[in-house]
Amino acid sequence: MTSPVLSTLGEYWRDMVTVALLGTDRRDPPVPPRGGLADLAADDPQPTPSQRLLQQVAGCAVAQRAGVLPGSRAQLISPPDDDPRPITPPVVTATWRRIVADWPVLEDEWLLTVIHSGRRLAPELVVPLLARHRTDATRHARALVAAGPLGTWMIEWSPRLACTAKSRPVMEAIGELPELAIMPDLLPVLSASPKQAARTIAGGLSSGVFGISHRAVLINLVARVQPASLPELGEAIGRIDPSQPTIGLAFALADLARLRDQMLTELLAEPLIETEPA
Amino acid sequence: MTTGRWQVEQVLALAPRPSSVAAAQPLALPARWTSTGCDSRAVWGRCVGTSAEPYECAVDHVEVAFRCSCPSRIVPCKHALALLLLWSHGQVPEASPPPFAATWIAKRRAIADTHRDSEAATTGPNVDAAGGNDPAASPVVASAAPLPPLPPVLPFPAPNKTRDERIARMAAGLAELDRWLDDRLRTGLADPSLASYKTWDGLAARLIDAQVGGLANRVRRLAGLVGAHPDWHSQVLAELGVLHLLATSGRHLQTLPPPLADSVAVTIGWQVRQADVLAGVPLTDHWIVMGRSDTREDRIEVRRVWLRGSATREWAMVLSFAAYQQSLDISFDVGSQVHADLFRYPGAVALRVLVGPRHGDAQPAPPISGSSVAEACEEIGTALTSEPWLERYPLCVGAALTRVGGRWLLTDSTGSLPLVDGVIAGTLLACSAGRPATVMAEWTPAGVVPLAIHLADRVVDIGPVAESSFVKAS
Numbered sequence: 001m002t003s004p005v006l007s008t009l010g011e012y013w014r015d016m017v018t019v020a021l022l023g024t025d026r027r028d029p030p031v032p033p034r035g036g037l038a039d040l041a042a043d044d045p046q047p048t049p050s051q052r053l054l055q056q057v058a059g060c061a062v063a064q065r066a067g068v069l070p071g072s073r074a075q076l077i078s079p080p081d082d083d084p085r086p087i088t089p090p091v092v093t094a095t096w097r098r099i100v101a102d103w104p105v106l107e108d109e110w111l112l113t114v115i116h117s118g119r120r121l122a123p124e125l126v127v128p129l130l131a132r133h134r135t136d137a138t139r140h141a142r143a144l145v146a147a148g149p150l151g152t153w154m155i156e157w158s159p160r161l162a163c164t165a166k167s168r169p170v171m172e173a174i175g176e177l178p179e180l181a182i183m184p185d186l187l188p189v190l191s192a193s194p195k196q197a198a199r200t201i202a203g204g205l206s207s208g209v210f211g212i213s214h215r216a217v218l219i220n221l222v223a224r225v226q227p228a229s230l231p232e233l234g235e236a237i238g239r240i241d242p243s244q245p246t247i248g249l250a251f252a253l254a255d256l257a258r259l260r261d262q263m264l265t266e267l268l269a270e271p272l273i274e275t276e277p278a
Numbered sequence: 279m280t281t282g283r284w285q286v287e288q289v290l291a292l293a294p295r296p297s298s299v300a301a302a303q304p305l306a307l308p309a310r311w312t313s314t315g316c317d318s319r320a321v322w323g324r325c326v327g328t329s330a331e332p333y334e335c336a337v338d339h340v341e342v343a344f345r346c347s348c349p350s351r352i353v354p355c356k357h358a359l360a361l362l363l364l365w366s367h368g369q370v371p372e373a374s375p376p377p378f379a380a381t382w383i384a385k386r387r388a389i390a391d392t393h394r395d396s397e398a399a400t401t402g403p404n405v406d407a408a409g410g411n412d413p414a415a416s417p418v419v420a421s422a423a424p425l426p427p428l429p430p431v432l433p434f435p436a437p438n439k440t441r442d443e444r445i446a447r448m449a450a451g452l453a454e455l456d457r458w459l460d461d462r463l464r465t466g467l468a469d470p471s472l473a474s475y476k477t478w479d480g481l482a483a484r485l486i487d488a489q490v491g492g493l494a495n496r497v498r499r500l501a502g503l504v505g506a507h508p509d510w511h512s513q514v515l516a517e518l519g520v521l522h523l524l525a526t527s528g529r530h531l532q533t534l535p536p537p538l539a540d541s542v543a544v545t546i547g548w549q550v551r552q553a554d555v556l557a558g559v560p561l562t563d564h565w566i567v568m569g570r571s572d573t574r575e576d577r578i579e580v581r582r583v584w585l586r587g588s589a590t591r592e593w594a595m596v597l598s599f600a601a602y603q604q605s606l607d608i609s610f611d612v613g614s615q616v617h618a619d620l621f622r623y624p625g626a627v628a629l630r631v632l633v634g635p636r637h638g639d640a641q642p643a644p645p646i647s648g649s650s651v652a653e654a655c656e657e658i659g660t661a662l663t664s665e666p667w668l669e670r671y672p673l674c675v676g677a678a679l680t681r682v683g684g685r686w687l688l689t690d691s692t693g694s695l696p697l698v699d700g701v702i703a704g705t706l707l708a709c710s711a712g713r714p715a716t717v718m719a720e721w722t723p724a725g726v727v728p729l730a731i732h733l734a735d736r737v738v739d740i741g742p743v744a745e746s747s748f749v750k751a752s
Contacts, residue, residue, distance in 0.1 A: 017515055023463065023465045023466025050461075058522045060519070066662040068655050068662070070655045073691060074687050076680050077681060077712040090735065154707065
């Protein structure tokens with residue numbers, strides 16, 4: 001059975017796929033269209049139908065791949081509304097990644113500080129933040145405020161980024177830092193002077209007043225002490241005698257204090273850089 | 279002394295492996311040599327290499343033997359091949375041999391005379407260290423037969439049993455692969471056995487036994503395509519065609535042009551030693567780290583880092599591998615620029631490189647601009663014409679992300695390129711916001727995979743990332 005000569009490479013390929021699906025035991029390979037593939041078949045004739053097909057498949061696959069052509073020009077999608085706020089600088093993106101990996105307790109404060117600093121989220125952070133908080137209505141709403149029109153636009157194009165929480169966000173909660181559990185006798189540290197706060201926490205770790213069992217509450221305390229206390233706190237904790245049994249906890253708290261200080265410095269002290277995506 | 283000058287093909291036939299030719303070709307330039315000369319017995323010269331002193335190289339083109347002061351243990355070394363190439367192109371003048379060549383030739387004559395006198399000629403080639411300063415470092419291969427006239431046919435390299443056995447095993451493996459492909463097309467792709475990984479794994483295991491591991495990897499990847507989407511038959515068929523092409527080319531390596539033969543050999547799984555690659559000519563440039571991509575190949579995580587020369591505009595790819603709980607190379611930050619020497623693996627397109635000395639710390643890369651979609655297609659087509667089995671090729675386009683008929687595309691005024699189905703384009707869309715941006719991507723037969731967006735003030739790495747549970751955190 002001889003197939004008719006096919007006119008185009010595309011038709012020829014489709015016919016070869018059909019024959020390959022059925023097998024050459026059931027159907028003969030198609031005759032190649034005039035041109036290079038027909039010349040190949042004539043120059044190097046193959047003895048069996050399956051070998052003929054294999055040769056032509058190889059030739060056709062190569063021709064199609066090497067002859068890659070651009071598809072037709074497509075219409076651009078309409079961009080999101082303009083957002084006049086400057087975007088967060090690249091260093092802030094790196095800090096956010098560290099916060100998420102090591103100290104997620106700082107993320108709420110980070111996002112609120114972005115909003116209060118008058119900046120909007122760097123575009124590379126919009127998708128991960130919306131995806132990360134899609135089950136939490138308040139945080140998702142906060143991320144949308146920080147992302148601006150780009151966030152809403154992204155949800156239109158990628159509905160998986162929409163909030164899936166059943167409850168509606170409480171408007172007041174969006175702009176407020178959530179409370180963290182702190183022991184009542186440590187609450188004065190939150191409003192103490194930097195020296196006093198550093199002395200209380202570092203001294204407690206050195207003297208054994210604080211142990212591993214206080215880890216969660218101390219993390220909350222460091223995450224909420226006044227920002228002005230952070231440099232001194234980091235230094236004081238860093239000076240703790242390495243032979244102390246709480247040195248591991250002290251090391252972690254010093255890291256948290258330094259990261260929080262860095263985060264706030266980057267967002268509040270850096271000059272606003274007017275940058276737009278290319 | 280033009281009579282007896284070899285043809286280029288005769289020189290190439292001496293190369294112990296395809297990479298030797300690739301390494302020799304850049305040295306086969308008169309500018310790389312001093313004190314070259316030839317006579318009716320030998321050809322010699324000094325090659326300016328990486329060492330302080332030039333390498334002294336001499337070739338006995340009558341009895342076919344080599345002497346070189348380089349430390350390579352490959353016989354003939356790339357310097358000897360380069361010298362012969364230069365000679366075969368008529369770029370070596372007739373001259374009297376300098377002392378290093380004259381002494382060596384004299385010793386060879388003396389040995390040949392002794393053999394003739396004692397009529398103790400042997401038939402097989404032996405190792406003659408007469409001319410080398412260090413026999414281990416400068417081995418010389420010679421046949422000890424009486425002086426024959428000019429070589430009537432291609433001179434034969436020294437037999438290498440291990441290599442010959444390996445070539446025979448590879449040829450048998452390739453023949454078996456072709457038979458297997460033939461059977462598949464005879465019985466049809468609808469055969470239910472194709473849906474079983476066992477079928478493909480069995481073939482892959484046999485290909486590994488035949489030491490064509492490169493093809494085994496392709497076969498395993500192919501298994502994942504079966505039934506993956508409605509159009510899988512077309513994609514699998516095209517890949518079977520490419521496998522046939524490689525199986526056929528692999529059995530005719532000696533008839534292919536050297537760069538193409540290198541490409542085929544490397545693709546089917548011929549290992550190239552790092553030392554051979556590092557012996558090549560370095561490409562020095564300020565290399566911009568354009569993008570990164572991690573993919574899992576069987577039980578190995580593979581990281582590709584794409585570099586592009588600031589001056590040369592050439593692409594290069596650095597590969598690193600990590601088994602379970604091993605670390606991938608993290609020395610290249612996307613968006614940085616590294617001043618370094620790179621050494622290319624042999625091949626027609628030759629994207630893969632080894633990184634040599636770095637001349638300073640990484641710096642932030644300057645802003646870059648992409649080509650048009652049409653220019654990128656042209657570049658891809660050119661590369662695929664040279665190596666039709668390429669599975670990916672880098673591109674950098676200035677284009678906007680858009681969506682047509684449920685598929686994401688990169689588009690500009692010259693046309694569009696589709697993204698691979700299933701690629702999550704979220705960050706690319708957020709960064710470009712529907713406007714044109716400079717995007718670095720990998721072309722694959724199924725579409726392009728975006729790896730990085732180069733914005734005015736930052737570069738965003740969006741390439742696929744290895745699972746953190748598999749590779750060790752660095």
